[in-house]
Structures are given as C-alpha cells and as structure tokens.
Amino acid sequence: MGKMFFPQYMKGRKKGVSLTKGKSILTHIKELGGVEINTEQGEDIVRIVKGSELLGPLSGYEKEMISSGRLKKGQRLASHANIIDDTSDIVVFMSSFGKYTILTDIIERDTRPDPAVKRSGSRVIYENGKDLGPYRGRIYGAAVDIGTTTIVMQIIDLQTGENIYRPVAFKNPQITYGNDIISRIGHTIEKPDGLKEVQAAAIEGINESLERLERDSGVEPGSIKDSIYDVVIVGNSTMREIFFGNNVKSLGLIPYEPENKGPILVGAKQLGLMINDNAMVYGAPLIGGHAGADCLADIIASRIYRSNRISMIVDIGTNGEIVIGNKEKMFSASCAAGGAYEGYQISCGVGAVEGAITAVSIDDGRIEYSTIGDKPPVGICGSGVIDLMAEMHKNGIMNPKTRIEKDYYLNEGVYITQDDINQLIIAKAGLRTDQDLLIKYFGVSLEDIDRIYLAGAFGNYMNIDNAITIGLLPRADKSKFIRFGNGALAGAMDMLLSLKLRKDAENLKDIIQHKKPNEVEGKNFQYMIADNMYFN
Numbered sequence: 001m002g003k004m005f006f007p008q009y010m011k012g013r014k015k016g017v018s019l020t021k022g023k024s025i026l027t028h029i030k031e032l033g034g035v036e037i038n039t040e041q042g043e044d045i046v047r048i049v050k051g052s053e054l055l056g057p058l059s060g061y062e063k064e065m066i067s068s069g070r071l072k073k074g075q076r077l078a079s080h081a082n083i084i085d086d087t088s089d090i091v092v093f094m095s096s097f098g099k100y101t102i103l104t105d106i107i108e109r110d111t112r113p114d115p116a117v118k119r120s121g122s123r124v125i126y127e128n129g130k131d132l133g134p135y136r137g138r139i140y141g142a143a144v145d146i147g148t149t150t151i152v153m154q155i156i157d158l159q160t161g162e163n164i165y166r167p168v169a170f171k172n173p174q175i176t177y178g179n180d181i182i183s184r185i186g187h188t189i190e191k192p193d194g195l196k197e198v199q200a201a202a203i204e205g206i207n208e209s210l211e212r213l214e215r216d217s218g219v220e221p222g223s224i225k226d227s228i229y230d231v232v233i234v235g236n237s238t239m240r241e242i243f244f245g246n247n248v249k250s251l252g253l254i255p256y257e258p259e260n261k262g263p264i265l266v267g268a269k270q271l272g273l274m275i276n277d278n279a280m281v282y283g284a285p286l287i288g289g290h291a292g293a294d295c296l297a298d299i300i301a302s303r304i305y306r307s308n309r310i311s312m313i314v315d316i317g318t319n320g321e322i323v324i325g326n327k328e329k330m331f332s333a334s335c336a337a338g339g340a341y342e343g344y345q346i347s348c349g350v351g352a353v354e355g356a357i358t359a360v361s362i363d364d365g366r367i368e369y370s371t372i373g374d375k376p377p378v379g380i381c382g383s384g385v386i387d388l389m390a391e392m393h394k395n396g397i398m399n400p401k402t403r404i405e406k407d408y409y410l411n412e413g414v415y416i417t418q419d420d421i422n423q424l425i426i427a428k429a430g431l432r433t434d435q436d437l438l439i440k441y442f443g444v445s446l447e448d449i450d451r452i453y454l455a456g457a458f459g460n461y462m463n464i465d466n467a468i469t470i471g472l473l474p475r476a477d478k479s480k481f482i483r484f485g486n487g488a489l490a491g492a493m494d495m496l497l498s499l500k501l502r503k504d505a506e507n508l509k510d511i512i513q514h515k516k517p518n519e520v521e522g523k524n525f526q527y528m529i530a531d532n533m534y535f536n
Helices: 010-015 023-030 060-067 173-179 181-190 194-217 237-243 292-304 384-394 417-440 458-460 464-471 485-497 499-508 517-521 524-531
Strands: 002-006 045-050 075-077 090-094 115-119 121-124 129-135 140-146 151-157 163-171 230-233 266-267 280-283 312-315 319-323 331-338 356-363 366-371 451-455 481-485
Touching: 002 023, 002 481, 045 173, 060 075, 090 173, 090 266, 121 230, 121 312, 140 237, 140 485, 151 194, 151 485, 151 524, 163 173, 163 194, 173 181, 173 194, 181 194, 181 237, 194 237, 230 237, 230 485, 237 292, 292 312, 292 331, 292 451, 292 481, 292 485, 292 499, 312 458, 312 485, 319 417, 331 417, 356 384, 384 417, 384 458, 384 464, 417 517, 417 524, 451 458, 451 485, 458 481, 481 485, 485 499
Parallel strands: 002 090, 140 230, 230 280, 312 451, 451 481
Antiparallel strands: 045 075, 045 090, 115 121, 121 129, 140 151, 151 163, 266 280, 312 319, 319 331, 356 366
C-alpha cells in the first residue's frame, strides 16, 4: 500500500500517512496531524510532485479555478482531490497554510519625506527625470519585505510620509516550492521554467494582496494600485534575486555568492506588478553571501552605522544574519537558522499559526503552555521550543549535554524527541558561533557592545532569559537587548521615503565586510559549533 508524504514537515517527510481509496488529500492531512493548511473554500491548494495519476479527475470547482487562473498546472484542492489508486506513493507540497501570525510591528521612525518620486507641477517625476504621468491627487509607494516564510508590505503616502491603510502580511506563496531557500534554488535549476514559476508566485501574491486590500478598505477598485508609483523590495539574497528574475544558481554553490550585489531598478510593468503602469521598482543592494537587502535594511533602520558606539543586530528567521559595527567599520555574517525553530525540521513543529504553542513553563512537574489565538494545540513554534528546552534544562529533564532519557510530551499529541533536540541545538549553535566570532573579529569583548538589536519575529516574541539559558543569545546584561520589530520592513520604508537613506544603503554595501566564519576558522569551526551545542 502506498503512502502520502509532505516533505515540508518532519512528520510528513519521514512517516507519511497510508493511502485510503475514496478519501481526499485533506482527510489524509488531518489523519497525519501537525500539518498546516488553510481549509477555507478554494484556499486549500496543494502541489502534487509525485503520484498525480493516483488521484481522481478534477472537480467542477477546480476547473473553474483553473479557468480563472487561481489553480496552476500540477496543483489540486486538497478537499476535492480523492485517492482512486493506493498502490504507489503521493508527494504533496502545501501552497496555502493555516492562519498565520506575521510580525508587522516596526520601531518608531522619524524619516523626513524626500522620496524618489515627486510632484512637479501637473506631472509625477522620478528622481532620474523619468516622467511617470499626470498628477492625479495621490502619490503612493510600497515598501515590501520578502521573507523566505512571509511577505509584509506597507503602503505609504510619499507626499506626507504617512502610512496608508494597515500593513499587508501573508505567507510567501513560494513555500509551495520548499520551505527553505536551497529547495527553491534547486527548483529554479532543475525545472526549465522553474525560475519563472517561483518568481511569479511572489508577484502574484503581492498583486492579490493589493486587490484584497482595496476590497477590504471599501475603496474604488484600482484606486490604491494605480496610485503606487514606487516600490522598494528587500529580502535575503535569494529572495531578492528571484523576485527580479535573476539566476540564483551561484547562491546554491560554493562560495554561495550572488552574481550581482548592486541595486536594481526596473519598471513594475516589466515584472508583472499590477500597479501604476509607469511605476518603478527598486531592489535594495545585497551585502554578500546570504546576507541580503533585508539585513542591509536592518542596518539602515537601526542607524547603527551613524553611531560611535558599537552595536550588534541579531535577526533570526529562516536564515539568520548577524551584524556588528558602528560608523567606523561594520562586519556581517549569515547562516541557516530558522528551519528547526520555524517548525519544519522537528516532529511536532509548526509555524506561528493559530493553535501553535508559543510559551511553555514547567513547575514541579506540571506543564503549562499558551497557544496562539488560545486555540487547541496543533504543535509547537519557535518561541515555544526555546521555552521548552530552557524549562527542560532548568528542571533536570534534559542534562547539560542536552540529552533526554525518552520523548517528552507536553500533551498527548505534542512532544519533543532527542532527534528534534539535536536539530535545534545545531541550529542555535551555528547562530551563536557567528555572534561570538564576529565580536572576536571586531576586536572587542561582549562588554564593549552597547546595544543588541533583536530583529524579526523571533526577537520580538521570544523569552530573552530562556534564549540566553539555551545559549542562543550571549549572556549580556538584559538592558542591552532591544526588541527591534520588523527591521527589514522599517528599513525598506526608510529607503522608500528618503533618497538620502537609499544612497546610504548603496554606500554601505561596499563598506560592510561580510565574513564567512566557517572559511576563516577552517577545521576549528566545527569544534566551535560543538562547544556551542551545550547550554550556558
């Protein structure tokens, strides 16, 4: 008998679920448990990588979605696709997840409006002199942070500097091609139209989100989109390059460098963005390796490059970036960080969806936890994992060498295994080693660091004491830690509003020294990783 596998999840990748004739893909997902999918009508889209011939014919509703362009080649609706043959395996990738909690908060900004797009009499003019058309009363811009997992966008009135409407946030549709950047790079290399497919997923996601924003805001269709004349895109190196349709093969091969680190400027129409026909799209520069425009945006938003004092930025996402520096010099490093902490590499891990366990405490053997939305637990997300490991360590359930005697259960359905812990400590050890080595390369000690900015969702939600306990963060005075919110989005907004800050970013890309500690340290690097696997 065949099985159904879901490679985006540890449980779904290793264990799978046995096929049952007559049952839908959605039913199999529910039987396996711990696999996120949006179950709203028409949103339960999956991509069939293997075994499409084992499924029944398209339903009438699926045919309608294909006609409207909402369902692409190789995709089905999980609730409509039924098993008709159970003799082989089916491999399924999720395109649409459950309701996701996405960080849109940013630090307070005092950026004076001096954008690239301005009104000149009756015309709208770009800073290079290009005429973008007649002035029609509104000049908007869009700042977009394209993360590996999520996309966040803020519309700004470029004449006043004010945010227009609420931030737009959604799961990155590219996740159907893999949760991590290596999988997506692989798809662009292995498939003839792979790059176009992954690029189109993000662009279509933005277009759809703008349409949804107009519907939800009750404005005339097209009134927001047609008023957007300028867009600033930030993201890690792979995300930025894919968005602009650039080859990312070099980012998947040693020495893992982008072909072009400089800024990009193209017309929105060329990319397929459904905004003003003459709008321009600016891709902020990359630093080096996988430290991309999002990391540069963190630096711009924090203003650490203008300070005499030494600061550090720790941005923990699917990829982790570390920056240390001041106005004199600046170092950066990047590493794979978030796969395990975002739930994709551990048995009961889930993203930040409703029902995800987000905080854990253990007192005298009694386990207490809270979930997102106060929903019944469906798994455990990153901040919950940090708490769980720290609490297991404090209560002697896990020894200092990070070993447990048996699987540890929070309830009947959510547990952690020794293999899970191994994945988690390897991920945190890599991030911590990069922090320690950048401080060393900079020629200072931890005590010399004035501020440690924690950027991204992890930095915003995690328990700092517990992160220090497990060695994810250095044992610094807690007063030095500053929760930074979505620094990448804040930096993108700065570059959208200010030509000066945009030029600062372009100058910084050549000043920041991108370090690759594994190459600098050679064979000693693995010993350093091993040392950092243990708890403080």
